[in-house]
Amino acid sequence: MAQGTIAERMLATHPRDLNLDREALARCLQACAECAQACTLCADACLGEQSVQEMITCIGLCLDCADVCAATGRVVGRQTQADATVMTTLLGACAAVCRACGDECEQHGRHGMKHCAVCAQACRDCEDACRRMLEALA
């Protein structure tokens, strides 16, 4: 029973005929959950840096990205009633904030902030998963 991510295991037991690409959906939910966690922890790590003054933009974007990823994972996961316009616009917003946060974190990651490097990767993965989900819905 413990095989696969929690999203895969939950989607495999859904009572409705999910009329979409289950694999893209499971990956998107997993990526949103991981990115939300990474960004929450990265904002906290940035706040703990000596050079916090230089991390202000990064903290703000990480907090934004965590909130949008968390909401997107919830909304896109609710498939019993699913509104295509709502999913599409929200996935677009999620991809946008993951792009902005990933760009910012990547820069700091290159300058030795390891938490930013890990977080940047989570943002890239989530942006990619949201864009694939958008393609699957098109």
Added chain:
Amino acid sequence: MAQGTIAERMLATHPRDLNLDREALARCLQACAECAQACTLCADACLGEQSVQEMITCIGLCLDCADVCAATGRVVGRQTQADATVMTTLLGACAAVCRACGDECEQHGRHGMKHCAVCAQACRDCEDACRRMLEALA
């Protein structure tokens, strides 16, 4: 000190020069907070109805709307670092879910579901506040 909404009072004390329409912003934050609350309570009220089977779509949309409004209020309120693309795409998604949820709740409101009538109004107000915020940002 207790004059105005909490959003107005907080924005009036922000240390940065908020380079945007403060009134539109305060209204948007207040509308997002109220709509998130209304939708959370409407989903619960729908779940308590005898005719819950007919309320499935409404429950799902209310849960979605609550999540997106909550995230939008947080992100749009963070003005120390603010990303125009993130705000714009998210406000668009918020307006979309408020429209969908408002349409659904309005229908039930017309058929006597009073909580849906109150919630529909909150959705309309929030959609309008998001669209005005989008105009203010344009």
Added chain:
Amino acid sequence: MAQGTIAERMLATHPRDLNLDREALARCLQACAECAQACTLCADACLGEQSVQEMITCIGLCLDCADVCAATGRVVGRQTQADATVMTTLLGACAAVCRACGDECEQHGRHGMKHCAVCAQACRDCEDACRRMLEALA
């Protein structure tokens, strides 16, 4: 229809017999929503201060308080099925974080940070509303 807070108007239309003090509940939901908003905006305002290095604890507590107040408002508002132990322990946690955040913000408020003064008041109100709700449930 526009009289009262959104919480009061929504609770007045709930289909179930809410077997508790509706006034205390409406006040608690309203206080949680306002405190969540105040703390989100206060964390952002603190992040915008020149003296951000001195605001680290305040930012962290405001982020925590916003998250707990938001969750408490959602859970305590869900009355169709309500678990007394869940409500009680969560209201206790909410009062605790409001106390900690209110103490921290009050200090900064006394030293001229106006956003902290407004936020401290929201924390005090929310702590009080949670404690009254706990009494009403006892």
Added chain:
Amino acid sequence: MAQGTIAERMLATHPRDLNLDREALARCLQACAECAQACTLCADACLGEQSVQEMITCIGLCLDCADVCAATGRVVGRQTQADATVMTTLLGACAAVCRACGDECEQHGRHGMKHCAVCAQACRDCEDACRRMLEALA
């Protein structure tokens, strides 16, 4: 770089001396994230069941559990400033809602609702992880 959970990888790069059991913390954050996801998806799956009328309590508890687990994961993960009373009371509330939701889902799982069986396991794991974290903090 892709070894370990996202929580483990992020905590390994935190700039501060985390004065606590990092393993218990990483497990707790991971369990909160998985339980929040499972409960969000279980509430939706329950809503999609023919027998939705019998799932009302389960839906309500799953929504509560998702909200509390999400907030707990965020708050307990913020270690730059960490308040022991806040963490302790919130972990207690999280364990309580995981117990209540796990009990409810386990019952439905025994009667053939597979999503409830998966969700019950996530609730048990999260309750256990919260209790171990409480022991680690004691």
